Amino acid sequence: MSLYPFLGSDASSADRYLRLIKRSLINDLYLELEAILHYLVLCRRRGEEADPGIIRDIAAHRPDIVAHLRQARDEGGRVLWPETGGQVYDPHNISEHVHTMIGRRRLDHLHHCLDTLLAEGIPGDLIEAGVWRGGATIFMRAHLAAHGVTDRAVWVADSFRGLPEPSVEEDRGYDLSQSLEPILAISEERVKALFARYDLLDDQVLFLPGWFRETLPQAPIDKIALLRLDGDLYESTMDALLALYDKVAPGGFIIVDDCGAMPPCRRAVEDFRAERGISAPLERIDWTGMAWRKEGERLPPLRSCSTAPFTEIKRPCPPISACAFYHTMETPDGLMTGQWDLxxxxxxxxxxxxxxxxxxxxxxxxxxxxxxxxxxxxxxxxxxxxxxxxxxxxxxxxxxxxxxxxxxxxxxxxxxxxxxxxxxxxxxxxxxxxxxxxxxxxxxxxxxxxxxxxxxxxxxxxxxxxxxxxxxxxxxxxxxxxxxxxxxxxxxxxxxxxxxxxxxxxxxxxxxxxxxxxxxxxxxxxxxxxxxxxxxxxxxxxxxxxxxxxxxxxxxx
Missing domain, CATH: 3.40.50.150 (Vaccinia Virus protein VP39)
Structure with a gap:
């Protein structure tokens, strides 16, 4: 059973494409192969010989492993295995081969935010600070491609050598650097190669390699519609907020991946919001992800009444490739056929x-x-x-x-x-x-x-x-x-x-x-x-x- 139910015969090609991208990013398409890997890792750890029959049909013989993996992909959590004596085995440094660890719920939330930005015409580029293998930014680029958006860029910001060693008091005790967490150190070349495998590596994808405090303040980004932070630590999160928050357009989204999982990250968000007097409510996405929308004046609203507020909408001219015509119409690009010809x-x-x-x-x-x-x-x-x-x-x-x-x-x-x-x-x-x-x-x-x-x-x-x-x-x-x-x-x-x-x-x-x-x-x-x-x-x-x-x-x- 997939994490994503059947869409229906009337689903659009964009829906189907983006659904497939999400399923690929969290490895929902080949979950049995990942289950086989975990089975082999567990057999080795326990000194047991692997059963070829189980390997041939892991879903039938070890549905517990498949179900455990599916739950982890849904929640975006680590795959942990209980052991005797109340211990827990965490094999993620050798077994984590998905293209994103954020899971289905945070991917769906990202999808919703991108839909909203497009629908409401919130201006600006998309950026993630802390990309790991690049899965979330790959989905951002896929969303732009699915909707024919050519006037936004996706910025991919990362050290591409793992997390820095703790250097501030708030990060004491949270050493996630490459020596201890080698799985988190993914090179820029590997991320670019993954973009290319999805056929999404092009001029709309821009890389910012280096530590955030060195690269983000000078990044040539004019305006941001969506800022996604996945830096884990207090210092990384605060560096990104200080450098980029003022570039987020009113109505834009700020998404923080690690508020629940990493106390230093949550502390950075709380400190920054308090210092700036940000009162926009924090939305809980799942057990760890949080988000809010930047308040402030957007496109000029009309006066409104208390019972039915209204807004005058003004949008930039979209490319013809991003349009669908309900009525047949003569356009500068030729005749566009719609459902009705009046x-x-x-x-x-x-x-x-x-x-x-x-x-x-x-x-x-x-x-x-x-x-x-x-x-x-x-x-x-x-x-x-x-x-x-x-x-x-x-x-x-x-x-x-x-x-x-x-x-x-x-x-x-x-x-x-x-x-x-x-x-x-x-x-x-x-x-x-x-x-x-x-x-x-x-x-x-x-x-x-x-x-x-x-x-x-x-x-x-x-x-x-x-x-x-x-x-x-x-x-x-x-x-x-x-x-x-x-x-x-x-x-x-x-x-x-x-x-x-x-x-x-x-x-x-x-x-x-x-x-x-x-x-x-x-x-x-x-x-x-x-x-x-x-x-x-x-x-x-x-x-x-x-x-x-x-x-x-x-x-x-």
């Missing part, structure tokens, strides 16, 4: 509304096709997306691995949001993108002439709440477009899509047009028209859709 039928999709001189509130812009269409028609557009930590609602289907689905969806939505910013920059757009809770859009976001909900409510848990929230911000007209299900007839109804036999988690409802006519009339938009049209969607098929254009009753306002 180019010939956009007016029908938006109910033939005149946008000239109007302010528009759009919910869920995806790649921004409608955003930029309305802007070219003369509108000033504000688009709303939910924060990535929430994404869109996932149906609580008990037959689906929702965590795996959410992880896969996160990668997809990051690439789609990248396509929005790619087009935003290339078109010189002035459209705003706001992150907030769509069910409670704050009054501070402003008031708008038109609200647009284009094929978005079918993916949400509480469609009426979102409709109500938009209606509260709109003065004139609301446009709702959705898939047309003629089986629903003329009743004002919505039908639940998921069923116990299926696996749908991202689509909740189908609606009758009458549902929106009646709902919008109750919300103060009684004058409405419905049109039926067809749009080209997945599989190049035509899908029937309806558009409701509802106008506010001025007399009631």
């Amino acid at each position: 180019r010939d039928t956009t007016d029908a999709y938006l109910g033939a509304v005149d946008f000239a001189g109007k302010t528009v509130l759009e919910i869920g812009p995806a790649s921004g096709y409608l955003t930029f269409h309305m802007e070219r028609a003369g509108a000033a557009v504000t688009a709303v997306e939910p924060p990535l930590k929430r994404l869109w609602d996932i149906f609580p289907h008990q037959g689906v691995d929702r965590d795996a689905w959410r992880a896969s969806f996160l990668q997809s939505i990051i690439r789609i949001r990248n396509s929005f910013w790619y087009m935003h920059h290339h078109q010189g757009s002035k459209a705003r993108l706001i992150e907030t809770v769509p069910e409670a859009i704050p009054a501070e976001v402003g008031r708008f002439d038109i609200g647009v909900l284009a094929a978005i409510l079918l993916h949400t848990r509480s469609p009426f709440s979102i409709l109500e929230s938009v209606a509260a911000r709109v003065e004139e007209t609301i446009i709702v477009t959705d898939l047309y299900d003629c089986a629903l007839g003329e009743l004002p109804v919505m039908r639940l899509i998921p069923d116990p036999e299926g696996t749908a988690v991202d689509t909740w409802w189908s609606f009758s047009p009458r549902f929106f006519l009646q709902a919008l009339a109750c919300l103060g938009f009684p004058r409405a028209e419905v049109t039926i049209h067809h749009q080209r969607g997945p599989g190049d098929s035509l899908f029937p859709m309806f558009t409701v254009v509802a106008h506010r009753d001025r007399s009631g306002r």
Whole structure:
């Protein structure tokens, strides 16, 4: 049984690649070979002859060894073997052959941090101070490669000759230098060779060989998005914090690997945070790893209300390789094919509304096709997306691995949001993108002439709440477009899509047009028209859709 469960058939290629990298780094792929090594080491230590039958099928004959190793790989701890008399045998100086010792939980946490940095556009490079064989930095570079990120570097900082001998009082009694811990002394050439074996040694990987106090203060690093510390000792940890912390961007992550395992390291973190007055909470990752996010002003936030804070998002232009297009769009790099092609039928999709001189509130812009269409028609557009930590609602289907689905969806939505910013920059757009809770859009976001909900409510848990929230911000007209299900007839109804036999988690409802006519009339938009049209969607098929254009009753306002 793997430490990483099956992802599902809909997982993205980036998800699958990064999952495979993690499994390789902790040797989850060849755990039986490591179990054989430990079996042979234990046999030798006990003066026993190894059994060839056990070696041929170690998992069947010694499942205890395999399970013990799997637990160590999950927790990122040493593999220790109990002996008679209450003694413990630690063979790590001869048997530790994984590419990282941080284990699955800290790798998964690193993965989450990197996803967050990418999603939130936190600027800066990635660095680890104390890399051992380089596993964590290899994963950092793999993450950049998986998402087509070319404007960040991975810095690999290490003495490449083990830890220094203790030279400060706080490290007394913790001698981890090469003479006592030779397994920790990995040369720069070996680390580079391992990067090359993963096909990840390139110009985005930069090495800083030497003691931290000599190399880090002069390191040519402008800004850091993620600072990972694995120096074990007080002096090493403090040297890295003093040299690099001020370069960490607001919103960036500081990850410390040894807070639980090494008291001197924990003391350095506590002293540094106290000296700097850092109040950001320390997050416990596992039994030893800790992390916090650097506080401070990020991209300029808008005013917010107490019930639903919001932020205006601004992102740099991503490379086209980091984008996925939800709608087919003409780009400077040629035609990009998406799931939906609205180019010939956009007016029908938006109910033939005149946008000239109007302010528009759009919910869920995806790649921004409608955003930029309305802007070219003369509108000033504000688009709303939910924060990535929430994404869109996932149906609580008990037959689906929702965590795996959410992880896969996160990668997809990051690439789609990248396509929005790619087009935003290339078109010189002035459209705003706001992150907030769509069910409670704050009054501070402003008031708008038109609200647009284009094929978005079918993916949400509480469609009426979102409709109500938009209606509260709109003065004139609301446009709702959705898939047309003629089986629903003329009743004002919505039908639940998921069923116990299926696996749908991202689509909740189908609606009758009458549902929106009646709902919008109750919300103060009684004058409405419905049109039926067809749009080209997945599989190049035509899908029937309806558009409701509802106008506010001025007399009631």
